[in-house]
Amino acid sequence: MKNIEREDLYLLIRHSDIGEEEVEKVLRENSYPDKKAWETFVKLMLITLGVGFSVSGIIFFFAYNWASLHKFVKIGLTEAVLISTVSCVFFIKNSIVKNILLTFASVLVGVLYAVFGQIYQTGANAYDFFLAWTVFITLWVAISNFAPLWLFYLVLLNITLILYIQQVAQDLSEVSILSLLFAMNAIALFFFTGLAKYRLEISVPKWFLQIVALAAITYATLGFCMGLYGRYTIVFPLLIVFILLFYALSIKQSLATKNLFYLAAIPFSLIVMGSALLIKISDAEMMFFFVSIFIIGSVTGVVINLLRYQKKWSNEQ
Amino acid sequence: MSNSTNINQLLAYLQSVMQKPLIVDEEAIAKAYQKSREKQSLAIKVLSIFGGILASLAFLGFLMMTGLYDSKVGLTLFGFVFIAGVLLTSKAYDKIIIDTFNVSFFIIGLTMIGFGLEKLRMSDESLSIIFFFIALISLSIVRNYILSFIAVLLAGGSILALIISSNSDNLVNAYVASMAILMSYFILNEAKLIVQSKTTSKLYEPVRIGLVFSFLFGLIILGKRDLLPLSKDFIWLSGTVVVCIIVYTLANVVEVLHIHERKQKLYVYVISILVLIPTLLAPAVSGALLILLLCFLVNYKTGFAIGVISLIYFIGQYYYDLHFTLLTKSILLFSSGMLFVVLYLLLHRKLTNDEKI
Numbered sequence: 001m002k003n004i005e006r007e008d009l010y011l012l013i014r015h016s017d018i019g020e021e022e023v024e025k026v027l028r029e030n031s032y033p034d035k036k037a038w039e040t041f042v043k044l045m046l047i048t049l050g051v052g053f054s055v056s057g058i059i060f061f062f063a064y065n066w067a068s069l070h071k072f073v074k075i076g077l078t079e080a081v082l083i084s085t086v087s088c089v090f091f092i093k094n095s096i097v098k099n100i101l102l103t104f105a106s107v108l109v110g111v112l113y114a115v116f117g118q119i120y121q122t123g124a125n126a127y128d129f130f131l132a133w134t135v136f137i138t139l140w141v142a143i144s145n146f147a148p149l150w151l152f153y154l155v156l157l158n159i160t161l162i163l164y165i166q167q168v169a170q171d172l173s174e175v176s177i178l179s180l181l182f183a184m185n186a187i188a189l190f191f192f193t194g195l196a197k198y199r200l201e202i203s204v205p206k207w208f209l210q211i212v213a214l215a216a217i218t219y220a221t222l223g224f225c226m227g228l229y230g231r232y233t234i235v236f237p238l239l240i241v242f243i244l245l246f247y248a249l250s251i252k253q254s255l256a257t258k259n260l261f262y263l264a265a266i267p268f269s270l271i272v273m274g275s276a277l278l279i280k281i282s283d284a285e286m287m288f289f290f291v292s293i294f295i296i297g298s299v300t301g302v303v304i305n306l307l308r309y310q311k312k313w314s315n316e317q
Numbered sequence: 318m319s320n321s322t323n324i325n326q327l328l329a330y331l332q333s334v335m336q337k338p339l340i341v342d343e344e345a346i347a348k349a350y351q352k353s354r355e356k357q358s359l360a361i362k363v364l365s366i367f368g369g370i371l372a373s374l375a376f377l378g379f380l381m382m383t384g385l386y387d388s389k390v391g392l393t394l395f396g397f398v399f400i401a402g403v404l405l406t407s408k409a410y411d412k413i414i415i416d417t418f419n420v421s422f423f424i425i426g427l428t429m430i431g432f433g434l435e436k437l438r439m440s441d442e443s444l445s446i447i448f449f450f451i452a453l454i455s456l457s458i459v460r461n462y463i464l465s466f467i468a469v470l471l472a473g474g475s476i477l478a479l480i481i482s483s484n485s486d487n488l489v490n491a492y493v494a495s496m497a498i499l500m501s502y503f504i505l506n507e508a509k510l511i512v513q514s515k516t517t518s519k520l521y522e523p524v525r526i527g528l529v530f531s532f533l534f535g536l537i538i539l540g541k542r543d544l545l546p547l548s549k550d551f552i553w554l555s556g557t558v559v560v561c562i563i564v565y566t567l568a569n570v571v572e573v574l575h576i577h578e579r580k581q582k583l584y585v586y587v588i589s590i591l592v593l594i595p596t597l598l599a600p601a602v603s604g605a606l607l608i609l610l611l612c613f614l615v616n617y618k619t620g621f622a623i624g625v626i627s628l629i630y631f632i633g634q635y636y637y638d639l640h641f642t643l644l645t646k647s648i649l650l651f652s653s654g655m656l657f658v659v660l661y662l663l664l665h666r667k668l669t670n671d672e673k674i
Contacts, residue, residue, distance in 0.1 A: 004330075008324055010511055010518050011324075011346065012324070012328060012331060012341075013511055013512055013518060014518050014519075015349060016331070016339055016341040017339065017341075018335065018339060018512065019512060022331070023508040025334060026330075026331065026334055027508055031615075031616050032614065032615055032616050033573070033613065035574055038574055039574070039664075042664065046660050046664065047657070047658070047661045049657040050655070050656075050657030050661055052654065054654030054655060054658065056636070056654070057648070057649070057653075057654055058647070060636075060643050060644075060646045061643075063643050064643035260360045260361075264361065264363070265360075268364055271368070275375065284382075285379055285383045288378040288379035288382060289379040291375040292372045293372075295368055295371050295372035295375060295417075296372045296417050296418050296421055299364060299369075300368075300417050300418065302368075303361055303364060303413060307361070307414075
């Protein structure tokens with residue numbers, strides 16, 4: 001019998017005379033990973049550590065800034081490593097190993113630009129460095145069907161945008177910056193949710209969608225709080241409209257896919273926003289008391305709601 | 318979460334596993350099952366904890382603004398009253414919906430006791446000991462998931478605070494070593510602990526995750542250089558204990574992998590020990606590896622994710638802090654990378670050959 005829920009097993013154990021040996025057997029045969037799972041785990045761990053350490057070794061080598069190396073050799077060496085890593089992808093059958101190699105090749109593109117930046121003194125944190133890095137791995141990201149590489153790509157996009165704002169668009173208000181970051185991650189979330197829904201051959205893991213959603217929700221919450229306490233700009237009301245739209249769509253999606261995550265994260269974000277609004281209205285001592293009651297009450301309300309959905313969905317199973 | 322059909326299937330399955338007829342208290346199961354339908358998903362647990370922290374911050378803000386902080390005895394007394402109230406409420410009415418309330422008042426109570434006793438000029442050492450006992454008492458009273466988890470964190474945190482406040486920084490090694498043993502014992506003896514008593518079965522999961530985090534706190538102190546002035550002479554102590562536990566855990570892995578030949582077993586142990594030896598002086602790296610291995614062994618996903626993230630962080634931190642030139646670091650990293658790739662290729666060939674046979 002596969003897929004035993006640990007909590008159900010614990011519950012039955014508490015009310016029966018089942019012994020340690022039998023429980024051990026049940027756990028070993030049904031819950032713990034078998035030989036095949038261990039083999040896959042050890043193989044994946046070795047290849048990830050192997051490629052990870054080797055690529056880090058290469059990065060450190062170039063960071064060492066070996067003065068005696070000619071710039072042609074420096075760039076040539078990095079490109080040689082990059083080309084050989086990508087070439088390996090064509091000869092390997094295992095798709096996970098292929099994707100791991102492609103992910104490290106994407107990191108190597110960054111190393112290549114870093115070496116370039118080092119030789120021509122463009123600076124390591126120039127936004128165009130990250131922009132080029134992002135642009136030139138886009139094709140691999142698109143064909144990879146590999147969530148860790150997508151996540152890496154999104155991190156690069158976020159860094160590029162933040163550096164661009166810091167270095168070029170310096171007069172943007174904090175609300176505008178956070179709104180842009182929110183919009184970018186929200187669009188990414190919709191894109192990948194759509195992909196999961198309409199392109200079934202592409203596997204979009206739940207954890208990936210939840211990390212992207214968490215980023216979007218965090219930027220939205222911070223943006224709202226900054227807008228509330230900072231200088232007023234026209235972006236703020238627009239942000240509120242988009243946040244409400246995004247939250248409504250996410251809740252709808254959450255109910256359709258029976259996913260508790262959005263039903264917990266979005267109300268929590270609204271509670272933080274509500275508390276910020278209350279303290280903005282009055283920062284008298286009694287307001288703080290009221291806010292703590294408000295948080296306890298509303299979080300409890302959200303938990304009751306989550307339990308209700310959980311019960312409903314488990315009955316429908 | 319499963320429905321009642323699954324519970325019945327599971328019951329039938331357990332019956333088939335047992336050699337003798339299974340004695341079951343069906344009425345109690347039905348009752349407990351009804352109650353357990355309020356199972357806490359990770360989302361609810363995280364929400365209750367963060368909600369509790371946020372509410373306690375607002376309440377402490379209120380206390381500070383009203384000047385109630387000035388009354389030393391009042392603060393301490395109310396702190397204890399809050400803690401006692403939370404423990405009694407949780408004992409009498411163990412429902413998930415009051416978790417946020419409990420978490421916030423537990424934190425508020427602790428903070429009030431902390432501030433109150435400090436104003437009463439109590440030393441940090443004594444304060445840590447008091448907090449440790451509050452944690453132990455709480456753990457012996459409550460059966461609630463989140464409160465037991467927080468109590469384990471508090472116990473671990475107060476031992477660390479005691480070590481730091483008494484300037485015995487090197488004892489962190491002893492802390493990490495004992496936490497490694499305790500955590501491994503808990504994870505490796507799941508069956509034994511959950512059948513022992515109803516209490517151990519209820520506390521098993523929150524204590525396990527609490528121990529993983531408490532162990533991790535110790536690793537962070539050891540892994541992040543300059544956080545504490547630790548002497549290099551003692552660091553191998555915790556490293557050795559952790560490496561020994563990893564080797565002990567490997568015996569379980571060898572069994573699952575059906576490796577019975579002496580020669581093959583020897584290869585596994587020798588290669589693992591050779592790879593692990595450099596981590597003797599980096600217990601944070603081997604500690605994260607231990608979390609990863611143990612949690613994979615028992616299919617504990619949350620712990621496994623914590624292991625992966627901490628392993629990446631500690632390896633990065635280790636190389637960042639290493640006082641070698643970048644060239645030496647590069648050679649070290651590249652050669653270890655190649656070693657892992659070679660091991661991968663060897664394993665791949667071995668497994669492919671086995672499949673052909």
